[in-house]
Amino acid sequence: MADEQSLGLRERKKLDTRRALSDAALELMLERGLENIVREDIAARAGVSVRTYNNYFSSKFEALAYRQIERGLRAADLLRERPAEEPLWTAITEAVIAPYDADGASWGPPTPAILAEVRKLVTAPEMYAAFMRGTGDEFTAAVAARTGTAPTDLYPKLVAAAVNAAFIAATDVYVHADPPQIVTTILRRALTEVSRGLPDPRV
Amino acid sequence: MADEQSLGLRERKKLDTRRALSDAALELMLERGLENIVREDIAARAGVSVRTYNNYFSSKFEALAYRQIERGLRAADLLRERPAEEPLWTAITEAVIAPYDADGASWGPPTPAILAEVRKLVTAPEMYAAFMRGTGDEFTAAVAARTGTAPTDLYPKLVAAAVNAAFIAATDVYVHADPPQIVTTILRRALTEVSRGLPDPRV
Structure with a gap:
C-alpha cells in the first residue's frame, strides 16, 4: 500500500x-445482524465464489x-504524504481521520440500530486477533520515515x-455512547489528549 | 484484587x-521450550490434577x-495506593514498574536462551487474545478513581x-534486543515518552 503507483x-x-x-460483509451485517451472516452470503453479495x-x-x-485494517493502511500512506514541516501529531491526526471522512463516517452519528450491530462486532473476542494481525507495521514504518528513526526503535x-x-x-466510547456520537469527534479528541501527554484532568 | 483484605x-x-x-507453566517453558509443554506437565509441576x-x-x-495479567492487576492496586498529591504519570510509572521489580525482572538482563523462549511466547498469535481478555478494566477503574473521572469516560x-x-x-523492543536489556529500563523509558506526549525526536 505504501506506494500504490x-x-x-x-x-x-x-x-x-x-x-x-x-x-459486502459489513453491508450484510447491518442488514441481517452479525450472528446471521455466513461466508456463502458474503461471497454471493460480492459476486465471487466461496x-x-x-x-x-x-x-x-x-x-x-x-x-478498519485498510483504513490503518491508508492512514500510513497519508502520513507519508503530509508536509514534512507539519508538527508530527497534526500530521498523524489528519492522516488517521481522513480515511474515516472519505468513508463518510463524519457525516453524522449512526442510528441506534446500526450502532448496536457495530457494538456486537467490536466487542466480539474474535475481533482482537483479527485487528491485531493486520495493523501496526506499516504505520510504524511511516512514523520512522517521518521522524528519522529506525522501524525497530522504541x-x-x-x-x-x-x-x-x-x-x-x-471505539469503546463510540460503541457505548447514548445518544450515538460521530466517531471522528471522539477519535480526534483521543489523539489530541495523547499528544498532550494525557495530563491529569484535575490539575 | 482491588481490595485484597x-x-x-x-x-x-x-x-x-x-x-x-x-x-509452573513459565518454569517449564524456560526448561523445555514453549513447543514442548502440555497441560499435564504444568498441572504436575504445580501439584494439582489436570x-x-x-x-x-x-x-x-x-x-x-x-x-503478566496478574502484574497488571497488582499495578492497578498499587496505583490506588500511591499518594494522592503525586503527579499522575509518576504514580502510574511507579505502579507499573513495581511488580516487575518484585518479580526480580530488574536484577539484570535475561540470558539469550531465556530471551529466545520469551520471544517465541510473546510473538505467538494466541497471546494477543490471552492478554487482551485479562487486562484493562481494573487499571481503567484505578485511573478513574484517582483522577475524578468515570470509568466509562474517554x-x-x-x-x-x-x-x-x-x-x-x-515488550517488542525487549524481546528483540541484542544484547539483551533489562525490561524495566525500556518500559520506564516508554512510559516517560508517553507522559511527554511523544514529541517528534527531530524537534
Whole structure:
C-alpha cells in the first residue's frame, strides 16, 4: 500500500476484491445482524465464489475487520504524504481521520440500530486477533520515515501503539455512547489528549 | 484484587493456585521450550490434577499470559495506593514498574536462551487474545478513581490503553534486543515518552 503507483494491476485487483468482500460483509451485517451472516452470503453479495472468498479471509471476523485494517493502511500512506514541516501529531491526526471522512463516517452519528450491530462486532473476542494481525507495521514504518528513526526503535513503535490505543479507547466510547456520537469527534479528541501527554484532568 | 483484605480465604486460595499454575507453566517453558509443554506437565509441576488445571485455564497460552495479567492487576492496586498529591504519570510509572521489580525482572538482563523462549511466547498469535481478555478494566477503574473521572469516560480508558501501548512497544523492543536489556529500563523509558506526549525526536 505504501506506494500504490508501483503496485501491479494484479495486486491492485486483489486489494479491490478484498475491499469489496469486506464491504459486502459489513453491508450484510447491518442488514441481517452479525450472528446471521455466513461466508456463502458474503461471497454471493460480492459476486465471487466461496473458494475466492476463502483465498482472502479465513473467518467472517477477518472480513469484517478488514475495512478498519485498510483504513490503518491508508492512514500510513497519508502520513507519508503530509508536509514534512507539519508538527508530527497534526500530521498523524489528519492522516488517521481522513480515511474515516472519505468513508463518510463524519457525516453524522449512526442510528441506534446500526450502532448496536457495530457494538456486537467490536466487542466480539474474535475481533482482537483479527485487528491485531493486520495493523501496526506499516504505520510504524511511516512514523520512522517521518521522524528519522529506525522501524525497530522504541519511538516509532510507541507512537504507532499510542495511535492504536487512541483508536481502541475511542471505539469503546463510540460503541457505548447514548445518544450515538460521530466517531471522528471522539477519535480526534483521543489523539489530541495523547499528544498532550494525557495530563491529569484535575490539575 | 482491588481490595485484597476483603477477599475471603477461598478467593485468596484460588488466586494462589492460579499464580502457582502460571509460574509452573513459565518454569517449564524456560526448561523445555514453549513447543514442548502440555497441560499435564504444568498441572504436575504445580501439584494439582489436570481437572483442576482446566478449571483455571483453557489453554497453555492463558496460563503463560497470566503472570503478566496478574502484574497488571497488582499495578492497578498499587496505583490506588500511591499518594494522592503525586503527579499522575509518576504514580502510574511507579505502579507499573513495581511488580516487575518484585518479580526480580530488574536484577539484570535475561540470558539469550531465556530471551529466545520469551520471544517465541510473546510473538505467538494466541497471546494477543490471552492478554487482551485479562487486562484493562481494573487499571481503567484505578485511573478513574484517582483522577475524578468515570470509568466509562474517554480519559481513563485512554490512559489505560496508553499504558498498555507502552507495555506492548517496550515488550517488542525487549524481546528483540541484542544484547539483551533489562525490561524495566525500556518500559520506564516508554512510559516517560508517553507522559511527554511523544514529541517528534527531530524537534
